[in-house]
Amino acid sequence: MLGKLIKDKAVRESIASASVVGLNLVSATFVGLLIGWWLDRWLGTGPWLLLTFLILGIAAGFKNMVLEVRKIQKADAEEHQEHGQDDAKP
Template sequence: MTDNGRESLEERRKRLDTELAARRATDTREAADENRAIENRKGYAVAVKLSSEFIAAVIVGALLGYLLDHFAGTGPWGMIILLLLGFCAGVLNVMRAAGMVAAPHPADRVGKSKNDRDDA
């Protein structure tokens, strides 16, 4: 090759290196933006889950209180008490889902552990 050909090859190589560096910078920016978007979507999903658990507990408490008042004729007391219990259950559910309170042990849910049943 001639010196002129080598110079043009060298110029092309430098130009390609510059373009590749610019492309790599763009790709890393796009990857960082995508990672941020993924984290935001995860955050929104957790927020919707926690808020729906809380709202569901409050609504169930209010509905049960209304039904108790309607069929037992207890006035507003059933609604008030069960609404407050629903609120407390909603807060507890949110705290469990957020990891601030441990979930109950499976033996506590059933009432007796396997060892207690074997002794009886």
């Protein structure tokens, strides 16, 4: 449906890339939270594993987010070079 609404392929790809950035952060945090909660219940360690895996999930989410943004920036720079455009020009 989105493909029918937005005709420009570059805009669709940008929207998809932006949504992946958000999903990376949220999903990694949620997975870390679930693993920590499950381990705490199984081992009876209180909130410590939950907090540890929550922090690890957040860190992993930010790492994935940074990698995805760098990939988007690299693709954008290559596109500008391909078309002979320069960001410094007004």
